[in-house]
Amino acid sequence: AQTVTQSQPEMSVQEAETVTLSCTYDTSESDYYLFWYKQPPSRQMILVIRQEAYKQQNATENRFSVNFQKAAKSFSLKISDSQLGDAAMYFCAFSWARTGANSKLTFGKGITLSVRP
Amino acid sequence: GAVVSQHPSRVICKSGTSVKIECRSLDFQATTMFWYRQFPKQSLMLMATSNEGSKATYEQGVEKDKFLINHASLTLSTLTVTSAHPEDSSFYICSASPDSSIASSYGYTFGSGTRLTVV
Numbered sequence: 001a002q003t004v005t006q007s008q009p010e011m012s013v014q015e016a017e018t019v020t021l022s023c024t025y026d027t028s029e030s031d032y033y034l035f036w037y038k039q040p041p042s043r044q045m046i047l048v049i050r051q052e053a054y055k056q057q058n059a060t061e062n063r064f065s066v067n068f069q070k071a072a073k074s075f076s077l078k079i080s081d082s083q084l085g086d087a088a089m090y091f092c093a094f095s096w097a098r099t100g101a102n103s104k105l106t107f108g109k110g111i112t113l114s115v116r117p
Numbered sequence: 118g119a120v121v122s123q124h125p126s127r128v129i130c131k132s133g134t135s136v137k138i139e140c141r142s143l144d145f146q147a148t149t150m151f152w153y154r155q156f157p158k159q160s161l162m163l164m165a166t167s168n169e170g171s172k173a174t175y176e177q178g179v180e181k182d183k184f185l186i187n188h189a190s191l192t193l194s195t196l197t198v199t200s201a202h203p204e205d206s207s208f209y210i211c212s213a214s215p216d217s218s219i220a221s222s223y224g225y226t227f228g229s230g231t232r233l234t235v236v
Contacts, residue, residue, distance in 0.1 A: 045227035091160060105161075112158070
């Protein structure tokens with residue numbers, strides 16, 4: 001079974017600065033997907049970014065980018081030019097590249113990010 | 118974009134009663150939906166996988182008779198908490214993917230969640 005580890009429970013960043021959230025995972029599969037989700041105080045889960053394991057190029061979405069190291073099974077999220085609205089809980093998640101029930105997400109424990117004005 | 122609607126957003130029920138939570142995919146069909154439970158400041162715990170037209174698949178440790186799941190159509194899945202007790206109080210979230218071929222490739226859309234309080 002796959003596991004997702006987020007070892008940092010909390011992090012803080014100054015507004016406009018850059019912060020990196022760490023995530024490692026463990027799987028014996030070679031084809032899978034990785035995600036970062038944001039959960040603000042409203043508790044609505046929002047997809048921030050996703051990465052296909054077969055792609056070597058790191059995914060980017062505006063101020064958000066990932067550092068995907070497949071051999072090391074590491075998937076960190078970098079938030080550039082941090083904004084107050086980035087304050088939330090962030091979850092790293094893993095999914096096999098399969099259909100139906102076998103495509104379920106496995107989440108890490110999450111990290112609470114606070115942004116200092 | 119893909120939208121998942123979840124209702125109600127909040128519900129308070131008396132101990133011993135049952136409560137139903139609905140999860141609808143508004144602009145896509147979802148053969149598979151997922152139900153999660155989340156405690157404050159904790160991660161999402163997968164409870165069960167809802168399959169359209171067939172029985173749900175429950176995760177280990179989740180009581181099938183307490184958490185009844187029905188996926189009657191390609192756009193609706195329901196979670197019924199039966200004989201609710203205070204320990205069932207939690208935040209319940211559903212999710213689905215608009216991509217039925219390889220569901221995980223597109224990503225998942227989540228409902229806004231239901232805060233259940235059993236008194």
